[in-house]
Amino acid sequence: MREPKALTGMLLVFALLLVACGRDTGVAQDQKAQPASTQPAATSAKLTFPPDSGPLPAIDGKRALQYAKEIVKFGPRPLASANHKKVEDYIDAHLKGDQVEDDVFTAETNIGKFPVHNIVAKFPGTKDGIIVMASHYDTNYPLRNTSYIGANDGASTSALLLEIANQLRGKTRDGYSIWLVWDDAEEAMKPDTEVEFLSDSLYGITHLAQKWQADGTLKKVKAFLLADMIGDADLNVDRDTNSTPWLQDVVYEAATRMGEQSHFYARSLPMDDDQLPFVQRGVPSVDLIDFLYGYNNVFWHTPQDTIDKLSPKSLEIVGGVMLETARILDKMEPLPPK
Numbered sequence: 001m002r003e004p005k006a007l008t009g010m011l012l013v014f015a016l017l018l019v020a021c022g023r024d025t026g027v028a029q030d031q032k033a034q035p036a037s038t039q040p041a042a043t044s045a046k047l048t049f050p051p052d053s054g055p056l057p058a059i060d061g062k063r064a065l066q067y068a069k070e071i072v073k074f075g076p077r078p079l080a081s082a083n084h085k086k087v088e089d090y091i092d093a094h095l096k097g098d099q100v101e102d103d104v105f106t107a108e109t110n111i112g113k114f115p116v117h118n119i120v121a122k123f124p125g126t127k128d129g130i131i132v133m134a135s136h137y138d139t140n141y142p143l144r145n146t147s148y149i150g151a152n153d154g155a156s157t158s159a160l161l162l163e164i165a166n167q168l169r170g171k172t173r174d175g176y177s178i179w180l181v182w183d184d185a186e187e188a189m190k191p192d193t194e195v196e197f198l199s200d201s202l203y204g205i206t207h208l209a210q211k212w213q214a215d216g217t218l219k220k221v222k223a224f225l226l227a228d229m230i231g232d233a234d235l236n237v238d239r240d241t242n243s244t245p246w247l248q249d250v251v252y253e254a255a256t257r258m259g260e261q262s263h264f265y266a267r268s269l270p271m272d273d274d275q276l277p278f279v280q281r282g283v284p285s286v287d288l289i290d291f292l293y294g295y296n297n298v299f300w301h302t303p304q305d306t307i308d309k310l311s312p313k314s315l316e317i318v319g320g321v322m323l324e325t326a327r328i329l330d331k332m333e334p335l336p337p338k
């Protein structure tokens with residue numbers, strides 16, 4: 001995922017303001033940049049939610065954080081590395097006995113051919129249709145020779161999906177099937193200062209979306225829920241303006257039912273992330289992302305993206321909201337048009 005241009009402008013204004021305040025340099029503001037939205041939620045309106053019934057979903061945040069620790073212990077996990085293979089094996093080992101499908105292919109990237117490996121675990125439901133929950137697990141390729149381990153960016157959400165699998169395992173859902181996707185090659189192969197991000201990234205999830213479109217699976221996907229960078233102890237999930245508004249309203253309703261809505265949608269910004277190939281194919285999609293990771297997002301894509309910045313509570317909140325969102329979707333009849 002890359003830094004949205006609007007945000008760059010916004011942060012610049014913020015930085016300039018700070019400089020101006022602190023030193024009275026008289027630096028002019030960028031008139032074109034827009035301030036962050038403070039709109040809390042609800043842009044699609046008129047959604048009718050099913051009654052709030054049954055126990056709220058439970059996520060073991062401590063166990064999820066332990067998985068994240070184990071993933072980062074392997075070190076950087078860029079494409080085609082030995083560590084990458086270790087993480088693939090780690091994920092597979094936790095899915096023993098589950099219905100797992102591999103989507104393995106060779107990506108033609110800007111710097112040559114690379115093996116890519118998406119892992120899909122399928123948990124059945126009684127209702128016809130699928131809810132997909134996804135996270136990428138690779139780390140940024142240009143940072144491969146640094147100590148960058150992507151604790152929040154990739155590990156936290158891959159760990160969370162493993163914990164969601166624990167919650168789904170051994171039961172038949174009274175609702176849609178849930179497919180968990182650990183997708184690969186989300187990160188760019190070259191710095192996005194050199195190559196346009198969207199022409200050099202999202203390789204794994206794009207392949208999966210194309211494959212599911214070709215074999216008819218995509219028609220059954222009722223919603224695509226992406227999680228990215230949500231392990232941050234200071235949790236503020238952004239409203240991604242590239243996502244589907246009505247689905248964000250369902251997410252907000254789920255968060256409200258859990259009493260955690262204060263962590264959601266204080267800010268709006270467009271994200272280029274793994275939700276895009278599904279959005280482009282007409283699947284209602286949402287990117288659950290907190291793109292303010294440390295002051296001015298300073299920990300993002302740096303060796304400072306480490307486990308000590310994460311909190312089990314954040315994993316618990318987002319994992320719970322994802323499962324509660326699925327539960328609300330199960331009972332929304334009919335789902336809004338795409």
Ligand SMILES: [Zn+2]
Nearest residue numbers: 001140153187
């Ligand atoms: Zn990243």
